Amino acid sequence: MGNVDLFYRFNADVLSVKREGNRIVLDVRDHRPIGFTVAVASHGDAIEALSGDGATLSSLDGMAAAAGDPAAASRAIRHYLERFAFGRLLAWQLADGEGPLGTVAAFAARYQPRWGEPPAGDQQLCRFAYVRRADGEAVLESGNVRSRVHLNGRGLSMLAALLAAPAPAPPASFAAGLWQLGFLETCAAVEPEARRCWEFQDLLMHEASRNNRDAVAVGGTYRFDGVFASPPAVKPAMPGSRIGLDEVDPGRIRQASSSVDEVQARRRSVRRYAAEPVSRASIGEFLWRVCRTTGYIESSRQDIISRPYPAGGSINELEFYLAVRRCSGLDPAVYHYDSHGHALVRLAGSERIAGKIVERSGTAMGLAEGDQKPDVTVVIASRLPRLAWKYEGMAYRASLMNAGVVFHLMYMVATDMGLAPCANGTGDSRLLQEVAGLDRFEETAIAEFALGMPGAG
Ligand SMILES: Cc1cc2nc3c(=O)[nH]c(=O)nc-3n(C[C@H](O)[C@H](O)[C@H](O)COP(=O)(O)O)c2cc1C
Structure with a gap:
């Protein structure tokens, strides 16, 4: 040669x-x-x-x-x-x-x-x-x-x-x-x-x-601007029966809340659950305090929204689903949280997969077969194209960072409310994809968070 x-x-x-x-x-x-x-x-x-x-x-x-x-x-x-x-x-x-x-x-x-x-x-x-x-x-x-x-x-x-x-x-x-x-x-x-x-x-x-390769664009380049429209901030309503959640009184929360320092000191991951299930009112308050929409800004380029947690570019690509195993006032099923209208949409025929998602959470948390499983798993899904429409080279990184920020707020709110919180580092995106009929390029589950009422021990 x-x-x-x-x-x-x-x-x-x-x-x-x-x-x-x-x-x-x-x-x-x-x-x-x-x-x-x-x-x-x-x-x-x-x-x-x-x-x-x-x-x-x-x-x-x-x-x-x-x-x-x-x-x-x-x-x-x-x-x-x-x-x-x-x-x-x-x-x-x-x-x-x-x-x-x-x-x-x-x-x-x-x-x-x-x-x-x-x-x-x-x-x-x-x-x-x-x-x-x-x-x-x-x-x-x-x-x-x-x-x-x-x-x-x-x-x-x-x-x-x-x-x-x-x-x-x-x-x-x-x-x-x-x-x-x-x-x-x-x-x-x-x-x-x-x-x-x-x-x-x-x-x-x-x-x-990262910016480790200076010949490669990483950051807010808006590379699809003028090529195709960004997916809208407000995800089109999902098909299913709509369940309005109780209005939350911010004054009452302010009265009942402990200080940030106290909540932080008390915060723990809890994996043992009480005999009684979490209530629909608690779940509703939890969602309201973590991920409701608090503001909307229309723009000719890309509309953005605010929520209680900070999010890269205020784009808020994250969507929230509940997989309910048991909850007083909510049937076992998978629900999409309409963060704009503070309501749940029950996905038809989702009871079996709700159970599987919660089972999967239990596995991530090392629970044994006979252990009480979480009542609810909150599934955090990313509408990545919304973020990638603006951010080049770093969209998935940014979405995971956003989910991490959400995890922390979930821990803080759950602790303040006396719920049992536990983040999950592993999960199966296919379960939500199947039950919600998602195109995985449009939206995919990237993180899960377990909730219930704390048990003894
Ligand atoms: C990103 C992330 C992923 C986690 N994944 C899991 C998990 O899959 N299973 C689990 O039991 N705990 C999980 N945890 C909880 C940690 O194990 C827990 O925060 C850590 O052990 C410290 O305990 P503490 O939360 O009680 O202070 C996770 C926490 C974070 C922040």
């Missing part, structure tokens, strides 16, 4: 490279020109070689060393590569004698391939790496690498061979190139304990939803 080399070059943001003697000026898109003077003319020759198709690191070193002192030339070239990487001005290409195999774009400033050669022994694709289609091309990415390789058909075949059978990565091989780019790891290497704890999806979501 022929040599595969990694070529270094300026990326498309470098519009021109001008040279006068030892003075070099880079014209950079959306930036003032970057000028600098090299100490030795041959170093400037190597830098000039970064325009066009670029050059391998060893040929850059060779060019820079034309005037003598290869060690100094190599140091100078690495210094300039570091500076250019700092400004995200570089791109790379993997190519063999037949032509390109893939091009590499940096996601973040400072990203650079490793300069050395892979260690001896078999190399394999890093467990954080994956291939997908993006912008109409096949790309190799990884939660652990701040660059992306756009692979062509030949590059993909080479990657497939490597994926099927780990192999040594001799210098000037496709595997060596991918190792230098950060996508391969040594099969025999022992992964540090802290890194072992990070699963593929955890690292990818973390890396992609």
Whole structure:
């Protein structure tokens, strides 16, 4: 097999490279020109070689060393590569004698391939790496690498061979190139304990939803504005029988409430339940205090609402459902909480699934078969497209953060009311999807919270 080399070059943001003697000026898109003077003319020759198709690191070193002192030339070239990487001005290409195999774009400033050669022994694709289609091309990415390789058909075949059978990565091989780019790891290497704890999806979501990749938009970009309308703040009424909840008297709550400090000191997760069930009035007050709608702002762009808890962008993508096992005044069933009208909508034929949702809560809470199960599980669902319509790259993160905020308020209100609260870290989104007939891309359950009356012990 022929040599595969990694070529270094300026990326498309470098519009021109001008040279006068030892003075070099880079014209950079959306930036003032970057000028600098090299100490030795041959170093400037190597830098000039970064325009066009670029050059391998060893040929850059060779060019820079034309005037003598290869060690100094190599140091100078690495210094300039570091500076250019700092400004995200570089791109790379993997190519063999037949032509390109893939091009590499940096996601973040400072990203650079490793300069050395892979260690001896078999190399394999890093467990954080994956291939997908993006912008109409096949790309190799990884939660652990701040660059992306756009692979062509030949590059993909080479990657497939490597994926099927780990192999040594001799210098000037496709595997060596991918190792230098950060996508391969040594099969025999022992992964540090802290890194072992990070699963593929955890690292990818973390890396992609923070501002760790400055070439990737993360934040309120409104990318669908003008493309299609945001789902409305008020979810269209769900089909089912409507049950109005009692009006809540804020004055009475204010009188009866303990101080925040006292509630906080008393707050505990409670997993033992009393013989008597929670009442419809208590559940109604709980929902009113946690998640009723307190304000609505119409906007030509995206309408927003307020609730008692803070929410990213005030978009309030969360919806609340009750899975009732037992409750005085409410039949066992799944109900949607109409946060705008303080009412419940009973979903038809939902009794069996209500029981399953509560059972599932009991499992999350480690309850034994004979233990009394929670009376009610509140299911928090996310209408993610509402949030993603504004927030790019971080919508799911933001929705989970919002659910965490809701958990805390649920704990505080339940404690103040003398109810038994317990958050659930695991749950099955399919149960709500099935019973409510949800399109999981439109709305999906992301968290559950168990409630009941506290029992002894
Ligand atoms: C995000 C989150 C998820 C949780 N998941 C569970 C769970 O699945 N099962 C459970 O029994 N408790 C769960 N809890 C409750 C914690 O176990 C509890 O808060 C912790 O042990 C501290 O006890 P305390 O709440 O009584 O202070 C969860 C709490 C939070 C905040």
